[in-house]
Amino acid sequence: xxxxxxxxxxxxxxxxxxxxxxxxxxxxxxxxxxxxxxxxxxxxxxxxxxxxxxxxxxxxxxxxxxxxxxxxxxxxxxxxxxxxxxxxxxxxxxxxxxxxxxxxxxxxxxxxxxxxxxxxxxxxxxxxxxxxxxxxxxxxxxxxxxxxxxxxxxxxxxxxxxxxxxxxxxxxxxxxxxxxxxxxxxxxxxxxxxxxxxxxxxxxxxxxxxxxxxxxxxxxxxxxxxxxxxxxxxxxxxxxxxxxxxxxxxxxxxxxxxxxxxxxxxxxxxxxxxxxxxxxxxxxxxxxxxxxxxxxxxxxxxxxxxxxxxxxxxxxxxxxxxxxxxxxxxxxxxxxxxxxxxxxxxx
Amino acid sequence: xxxxxxxxxxxxxxxxxxxxxxxxxxxxxxxxxxxxxxxxxxxxxxxxxxxxxxxxxxxxxxxxxxxxxxxxxxxxxxxxxxxxxxxxxxxxxxxxxxxxxxxxxxxxxxxxxxxxxxxxxxxxxxxxxxxxxxxxxxxxxxxxxxxxxxxxxxxxxxxxxxxxxxxxxxxxxxxxxxxxxxxxxxxxxxxxxxxxxxxxxxxxxxxxxxxxxxxxxxxxxxxxxxxxxxxxxxxxxxxxxxxxxxxxxxxxxxxxxxxxxxxxxxxxxxxxxxxxxxxxxxxxxxxxxxxxxxxxxxxxxxxxxxxxxxxxxxxxxxxxxxxxxxxxxxxxxxxxxxxxxxxxxxxxxxxxxxxxxxxxxxxxxxxxxxxxxxxxxxxxxxxxxxxxxxxx
Numbered sequence: 001x002x003x004x005x006x007x008x009x010x011x012x013x014x015x016x017x018x019x020x021x022x023x024x025x026x027x028x029x030x031x032x033x034x035x036x037x038x039x040x041x042x043x044x045x046x047x048x049x050x051x052x053x054x055x056x057x058x059x060x061x062x063x064x065x066x067x068x069x070x071x072x073x074x075x076x077x078x079x080x081x082x083x084x085x086x087x088x089x090x091x092x093x094x095x096x097x098x099x100x101x102x103x104x105x106x107x108x109x110x111x112x113x114x115x116x117x118x119x120x121x122x123x124x125x126x127x128x129x130x131x132x133x134x135x136x137x138x139x140x141x142x143x144x145x146x147x148x149x150x151x152x153x154x155x156x157x158x159x160x161x162x163x164x165x166x167x168x169x170x171x172x173x174x175x176x177x178x179x180x181x182x183x184x185x186x187x188x189x190x191x192x193x194x195x196x197x198x199x200x201x202x203x204x205x206x207x208x209x210x211x212x213x214x215x216x217x218x219x220x221x222x223x224x225x226x227x228x229x230x231x232x233x234x235x236x237x238x239x240x241x242x243x244x245x246x247x248x249x250x251x252x253x254x255x256x257x258x259x260x261x262x263x264x265x266x267x268x269x270x271x272x273x274x275x276x277x278x279x280x281x282x283x284x285x286x287x288x289x290x291x292x293x294x295x296x297x298x299x300x301x302x303x304x305x306x307x308x309x310x311x312x313x314x315x316x317x318x319x320x321x322x323x324x325x326x327x328x329x330x331x332x333x334x335x336x337x338x339x340x341x342x343x344x345x346x347x
Numbered sequence: 348x349x350x351x352x353x354x355x356x357x358x359x360x361x362x363x364x365x366x367x368x369x370x371x372x373x374x375x376x377x378x379x380x381x382x383x384x385x386x387x388x389x390x391x392x393x394x395x396x397x398x399x400x401x402x403x404x405x406x407x408x409x410x411x412x413x414x415x416x417x418x419x420x421x422x423x424x425x426x427x428x429x430x431x432x433x434x435x436x437x438x439x440x441x442x443x444x445x446x447x448x449x450x451x452x453x454x455x456x457x458x459x460x461x462x463x464x465x466x467x468x469x470x471x472x473x474x475x476x477x478x479x480x481x482x483x484x485x486x487x488x489x490x491x492x493x494x495x496x497x498x499x500x501x502x503x504x505x506x507x508x509x510x511x512x513x514x515x516x517x518x519x520x521x522x523x524x525x526x527x528x529x530x531x532x533x534x535x536x537x538x539x540x541x542x543x544x545x546x547x548x549x550x551x552x553x554x555x556x557x558x559x560x561x562x563x564x565x566x567x568x569x570x571x572x573x574x575x576x577x578x579x580x581x582x583x584x585x586x587x588x589x590x591x592x593x594x595x596x597x598x599x600x601x602x603x604x605x606x607x608x609x610x611x612x613x614x615x616x617x618x619x620x621x622x623x624x625x626x627x628x629x630x631x632x633x634x635x636x637x638x639x640x641x642x643x644x645x646x647x648x649x650x651x652x653x654x655x656x657x658x659x660x661x662x663x664x665x666x667x668x669x670x671x672x673x674x675x676x677x678x679x680x681x682x683x684x685x686x687x688x689x690x691x692x693x694x695x696x697x698x699x700x701x702x703x704x705x706x707x708x709x710x711x712x713x714x715x716x717x718x719x720x721x722x723x724x725x726x727x728x729x730x731x732x733x734x735x736x737x738x739x
């Protein structure tokens with residue numbers, strides 16, 4: 001597994017350089033030309049890069065621009081038609097604000113959020129300004145700043161460093177966290193099975209939750225990564241499918257542990273069970289860390305399959321333990337497949 | 348009128364099953380409104396920042412489940428904003444230095460802490476709007492601290508008011524999902540659309556733009572070709588979403604903490620059901636064999652469905668569970684029949700393994716269901732009953 005080399009520090013710095021360029025130029029323009037409310041330029045740039053939806057800069061920039069224009073138009077109309085005749089209309093603003101936020105959280109459309117912000121911020125600015133600031137000028141400067149910010153983001157994305165907002169950096173850490181948790185989880189489960197304990201108490205569950213949340217993080221990263229069509233889609237799909245399978249098998253193992261009706265384990269069986277789970281866990285740990293421990297695992301790979309075979313033989317008859325062994329071998333196979341697939345596909 | 352109400356209610360439930368969107372909208376909007384109210388009442392010449400910052404701060408703290416953590420995060424943000432606002436005001440005459448320092452901070456923070464950098468810097472940038480001078484710097488600091496107090500008060504109020512409600516709705520939604528997926532898996536009734544509604548609404552659309560959510564769906568439908576896999580994945584995602592609510596929850600209120608204890612116990616039973624379902628996802632392929640093994644199979648499967656339905660209804664109506672359709676004799680007979688047939692090893696090895704797994708999964712599901720029924724027979728979804736409180 002070459003997770004560590006997947007996204008290097010240099011790439012992270014390139015990305016940081018690129019964003020710094022966009023933000024720096026934006027701030028400089030705002031300072032040099034004394035643009036009214038010029039801080040909107042760097043603000044917009046930074047908001048476009050906010051994760052998790054920072055990918056797809058074109059879509060986000062255009063959403064931002066269009067949403068702001070619509071929002072400003074709505075705000076302008078509200079102020080000039082309703083509030084102009086009777087300022088009591090202003091008391092409706094909080095309710096409209098709640099409603100539009102509600103629509104945003106239901107639809108999760110970025111442009112809806114831009115409409116909300118575009119509509120209300122200039123109104124509040126005009127209302128709270130110490131000097132009598134005309135709303136028209138606020139609206140014009142808002143559109144101007146948003147347009148400049150969108151242009152800067154696109155320049156950074158296409159001319160300086162392509163795929164600036166790529167999620168690969170997170171892929172490495174999230175995959176590492178998941179594999180670590182998988183290894184830890186398997187050891188916990190085996191101990192619980194042998195000691196006939198249930199995975200019920202809160203600290204245990206929290207530990208297992210961490211595992212699932214690391215899956216969630218990884219899986220989000222994969223999905224966002226999928227947006228970059230130039231990346232190999234098949235690669236991400238493969239990891240996605242395999243991690244889902246892994247989680248399913250783990251869930252089955254937890255179910256077995258919690259409904260364990262095995263009377264007692266012999267010492268030899270316990271040793272074998274622990275040995276197998278430790279070997280698989282060490283495989284996961286090696287996948288999470290780097291190549292160094294991988295060689296050790298290659299050596300123990302044959303013994304792992306041998307041990308699983310021995311376990312299976314012991315529980316040849318249809319029983320809970322045969323299910324457990326089947327799941328263990330499935331985990332070992334998936335881990336193997338994942339490891340070799342990533343090895344051959346990451347260059 | 349009632350029909351219209353039902354249509355609206357169902358539509359809203361479809362869009363927002365946990366009412367999370369509504370609560371979040373309220374959570375985001377209220378601090379600003381409170382600040383606007385303070386501004387209007389005091390008639391102090393506050394800056395626009397005073398109105399906007401509370402909302403931003405509250406929004407950044409929303410993801411933290413523990414209230415103490417949330418307030419601490421908001422405090423750190425306020426402190427960062429106050430100090431940086433002060434520095435920006437003082438250095439406002441030396442804009443080139445300011446720009447240089449800001450670029451260095453941006454570069455370093457984006458290199459090492461991407462997520463924090465985006466959020467923190469976007470808040471810091473707003474402070475460029477502040478007027479220059481020492482006096483203005485102190486004024487910005489005070490404004491930010493008042494903003495923090497407003498936000499903290501709102502966070503406590505929000506937690507006190509909606510803590511139990513959020514947990515309760517997520518438990519109900521979770522049980523509904525279990526019911527629907529059980530129906531889909533065992534009864535062969537394609538109610539995937541009902542499952543979809545939970546997943547489409549919020550669970551699968553994590554924060555971000557809809558384009559991502561759409562791509563998400565394209566991705567899922569492309570990667571997972573099998574319908575059963577898609578259903579399983581959606582169920583998993585929904586459970587992950589519900590998990591978040593129960594993770595490290597702590598409230599100021601004793602009543603809320605007591606309820607959290609109750610909800611966690613309930614949740615443990617619920618998650619057990621979810622895990623058991625995983626064992627019999629392939630029920631469809633062995634349905635015929637099960638039927639041939641025991642003529643009671645269909646009856647048992649339908650009986651479990653009714654029991655689940657009963658639980659969901661009692662949860663929605665806040666009542667104790669009555670008439671739990673437990674038929675131990677029938678169930679024991681069915682179990683014996685299947686076990687006997689499995690021992691005979693009359694089918695192929697592959698089928699036998701699958702049969703055993705499904706049978707085991709169903710058994711786990713039934714015992715889990717019994718535990719849940721016992722739990723709900725003495726307690727309603729509102730919390731522990733008086734008897735339970737005394738016992739504890």
